[in-house]
Amino acid sequence: MTERSTESRRPTIKEVARLAGVSHQTVSRYLRSRNGLKPDTLSRIDAAVNELNYRPNLVARSMRTRRTGRLAVLLPTMLYNPARMLHGATEAAHEAGFSVEAVSVIGDTEARTERMLEIAGTGQVEGVLALAPISPGVGDQLPQGGTIVVAADFDDQMRGIGELADASPLVAVMERLVEYGHRRFFHVAGNLQFASARARKAAYLETVERLGLESAGVVDGDWSGKSGYDAVHSLSDEQMPTAVVAANDIVASGAIRALIERGLDVPGDVSVTGWDNNEACQYLPPGLTSVELNLEGLGRNAMLSLVKAISGRELEPAPRPLQHVVWRESTGPAPRR
Amino acid sequence: MTERSTESRRPTIKEVARLAGVSHQTVSRYLRSRNGLKPDTLSRIDAAVNELNYRPNLVARSMRTRRTGRLAVLLPTMLYNPARMLHGATEAAHEAGFSVEAVSVIGDTEARTERMLEIAGTGQVEGVLALAPISPGVGDQLPQGGTIVVAADFDDQMRGIGELADASPLVAVMERLVEYGHRRFFHVAGNLQFASARARKAAYLETVERLGLESAGVVDGDWSGKSGYDAVHSLSDEQMPTAVVAANDIVASGAIRALIERGLDVPGDVSVTGWDNNEACQYLPPGLTSVELNLEGLGRNAMLSLVKAISGRELEPAPRPLQHVVWRESTGPAPRR
DNA sequence: CAGGAAATAGTGATCGTTCACTATTTGCGG
DNA sequence: CCGCAAATAGTGAACGATCACTATTTCCTG
Numbered sequence: 001m002t003e004r005s006t007e008s009r010r011p012t013i014k015e016v017a018r019l020a021g022v023s024h025q026t027v028s029r030y031l032r033s034r035n036g037l038k039p040d041t042l043s044r045i046d047a048a049v050n051e052l053n054y055r056p057n058l059v060a061r062s063m064r065t066r067r068t069g070r071l072a073v074l075l076p077t078m079l080y081n082p083a084r085m086l087h088g089a090t091e092a093a094h095e096a097g098f099s100v101e102a103v104s105v106i107g108d109t110e111a112r113t114e115r116m117l118e119i120a121g122t123g124q125v126e127g128v129l130a131l132a133p134i135s136p137g138v139g140d141q142l143p144q145g146g147t148i149v150v151a152a153d154f155d156d157q158m159r160g161i162g163e164l165a166d167a168s169p170l171v172a173v174m175e176r177l178v179e180y181g182h183r184r185f186f187h188v189a190g191n192l193q194f195a196s197a198r199a200r201k202a203a204y205l206e207t208v209e210r211l212g213l214e215s216a217g218v219v220d221g222d223w224s225g226k227s228g229y230d231a232v233h234s235l236s237d238e239q240m241p242t243a244v245v246a247a248n249d250i251v252a253s254g255a256i257r258a259l260i261e262r263g264l265d266v267p268g269d270v271s272v273t274g275w276d277n278n279e280a281c282q283y284l285p286p287g288l289t290s291v292e293l294n295l296e297g298l299g300r301n302a303m304l305s306l307v308k309a310i311s312g313r314e315l316e317p318a319p320r321p322l323q324h325v326v327w328r329e330s331t332g333p334a335p336r337r
Numbered sequence: 338m339t340e341r342s343t344e345s346r347r348p349t350i351k352e353v354a355r356l357a358g359v360s361h362q363t364v365s366r367y368l369r370s371r372n373g374l375k376p377d378t379l380s381r382i383d384a385a386v387n388e389l390n391y392r393p394n395l396v397a398r399s400m401r402t403r404r405t406g407r408l409a410v411l412l413p414t415m416l417y418n419p420a421r422m423l424h425g426a427t428e429a430a431h432e433a434g435f436s437v438e439a440v441s442v443i444g445d446t447e448a449r450t451e452r453m454l455e456i457a458g459t460g461q462v463e464g465v466l467a468l469a470p471i472s473p474g475v476g477d478q479l480p481q482g483g484t485i486v487v488a489a490d491f492d493d494q495m496r497g498i499g500e501l502a503d504a505s506p507l508v509a510v511m512e513r514l515v516e517y518g519h520r521r522f523f524h525v526a527g528n529l530q531f532a533s534a535r536a537r538k539a540a541y542l543e544t545v546e547r548l549g550l551e552s553a554g555v556v557d558g559d560w561s562g563k564s565g566y567d568a569v570h571s572l573s574d575e576q577m578p579t580a581v582v583a584a585n586d587i588v589a590s591g592a593i594r595a596l597i598e599r600g601l602d603v604p605g606d607v608s609v610t611g612w613d614n615n616e617a618c619q620y621l622p623p624g625l626t627s628v629e630l631n632l633e634g635l636g637r638n639a640m641l642s643l644v645k646a647i648s649g650r651e652l653e654p655a656p657r658p659l660q661h662v663v664w665r666e667s668t669g670p671a672p673r674r
Numbered sequence: 675c676a677g678g679a680a681a682t683a684g685t686g687a688t689c690g691t692t693c694a695c696t697a698t699t700t701g702c703g704g
Numbered sequence: 705c706c707g708c709a710a711a712t713a714g715t716g717a718a719c720g721a722t723c724a725c726t727a728t729t730t731c732c733t734g
Contacts, residue, residue: 397690
């Protein structure tokens with residue numbers, strides 16, 4: 001389906017004014033508040049607007065007001081589904097009267113950062129929310145003019161908003177597994193450019209240390225099923241843990257596959273946990289123990305900072321908790337040795 | 338991380354001109370082509386631009402040129418991961434000199450259509466590519482001004498670009514399964530608001546008819562794992578097919594779960610196929626036979642129509658085929674009865 | 675009904691860029 | 705070194721809205 005509407009120019013505020021028999025400024029007032037106008041005037045403008053099917057030219061408005069009401073969200077490509085987070089962020093932005101542009105960029109942190117500066121520098125958006133990792137100190141490079149950048153993921157100095165990278169459910173998972181008798185763990189990390197991957201890895205190591213557990217080690221992966229598959233196959237029989245904590249569900253699925261290929265039962269011999277509560281992994285046998293994320297909530301809360309920084313407006317944050325563990329069949333008591 | 342750059346106004350073309358000792362028009366020329374300027378003039382402007390860290394105000398430019406160079410892509414929310422399609426579409430748009438705004442809208446077809454009209458009507462974008470179902474005949478409602486709308490999914494009169502809804506791999510899957518000895522099939526459809534779901538259902542029914550197969554029926558679902566799970570459980574033992582063709586991998590995972598719960602082996606008793614080549618489903622046992630999509634290519638090709646309609650420019654389409662079947666362990670010979 | 679404040683409406687400048695012209699400089703043949 | 709075309713640069717209007725004022729009308733009070 002392809003349609004092109006009539007070629008004639010769109011009507012302007014002055015044409016509406018002429019048709020309604022008022023000045024352009026009166027129409028301008030009408031557009032913004034609709035108060036302080038006589039009922040008669042108002043209805044004449046109403047009629048003119050309808051007759052001409054007038055809609056204000058937002059480009060011209062932006063030009064004069066120096067406000068675009070638009071925000072950009074920088075998304076990572078392909079690594080996970082950012083749609084739900086984007087949705088939460090967009091909803092919050094709408095509440096504060098902003099529209100949102102999503103920009104997905106391939107390439108590394110540097111490429112993303114470059115593109116972000118480009119977006120921020122042309123006055124097209126009032127702020128940028130980066131849901132993908134960007135270089136630190138990027139704010140300093142911003143051209144003058146007040147475009148604000150909020151990074152939801154950590155920057156390289158490990159500062160960050162935090163919620164996105166909150167790894168506490170991983171600690172809860174491990175503690176419960178310890179109650180189940182597990183002593184020997186293994187962690188397959190995600191792409192460490194992501195704060196969430198770094199945080200989960202750190203939480204794993206910290207918990208091993210704190211509870212005096214054994215660890216078959218940590219393998220740095222890339223969020224892929226293959227990374228989980230390869231990591232498990234890289235272990236010797238002696239190293240084999242009784243619990244594999246994977247960075248996400250995809251990694252977990254690869255790990256489970258490798259465990260089965262090695263003749264091990266899940267959860268009989270080895271328990272496996274994931275992250276993200278991937279719908280496919282809920283059903284396939286064994287149902288995967290995972291961490292359910294309120295992605296809309298996380299997106300919303302990330303956007304709150306940006307909205308506040310730009311307009312000072314404080315929106316209602318998403319109700320906590322934003323993550324919780326869902327126990328399924330892939331976890332169970334540690335095997336007797 | 339939150340940063341605010343200096344509050345001072347961004348430099349304008351006139352300030353650059355003054356610093357370089359030329360007229361604003363000369364700077365304007367410099368910005369566009371950089372030809373037809375004396376080397377001396379050019380380097381003076383270069384220096385001024387760098388010193389002021391000048392970037393053109395695209396809002397002002399759009400105002401004068403009546404062109405924004407921006408396109409919008411309307412995305413469905415949450416049903417599947419549109420990131421890769423968006424990426425292909427964005428890449429194609431960049432090649433033609435457009436930037437892309439992604440708009441995800443919740444709600445039904447009507448709500449989406451309404452929002453789309455809003456976006457198209459304010460002159461902020463030159464075109465809209467709808468990757469989510471919208472109401473038919475929407476072009477007629479568009480305000481004057483030449484915003485173009487291209488719908489990649491079918492409209493309600495079942496016209497459409499087609500590639501997105503190409504169900505031919507489903508036919509290939511069924512024919513192969515027939516070679517394997519399968520005679521009795523079952524289809525769990527996706528949300529029929531989507532052209533792809535309608536096309537797969539139609540292809541299933543047509544193939545059953547053409548090859549004279551038995552069908553345990555078609556259940557209309559919603560792309561969810563639960564819909565696959567419930568659909569299988571709704572069958573009596575007598576109705577049970579030897580092959581389940583699911584609308585996508587998530588649905589397939591639900592179906593597999595239900596089959597296992599009923600004591601059936603996959604693929605020993607029943608073969609199952611999905612769609613989308615979901616990464617998690619590749620690993621979990623049994624590896625799911627599915628249809629791999631070149632989502633970037635599909636997104637790209639959808640964008641081509643829009644770009645062509647707006648600028649007349651014809652970009653290189655993605656190489657075919659854009660979909661192909663990946664055979665894995667969830668399919669096998671029909672059981673002897 | 676005069677007078678003044680409040681409510682309502684109008685006028686012209688302005689945002690930062692490009693467009694359509696006009697003006698100036700350069701280069702070159704004779 | 706004149707004259708003229710080509711190359712280069714400058715001037716002012718325009719895009720479509722809002723802002724900062726000023727002007728007019730309405731309403732109320734005494």
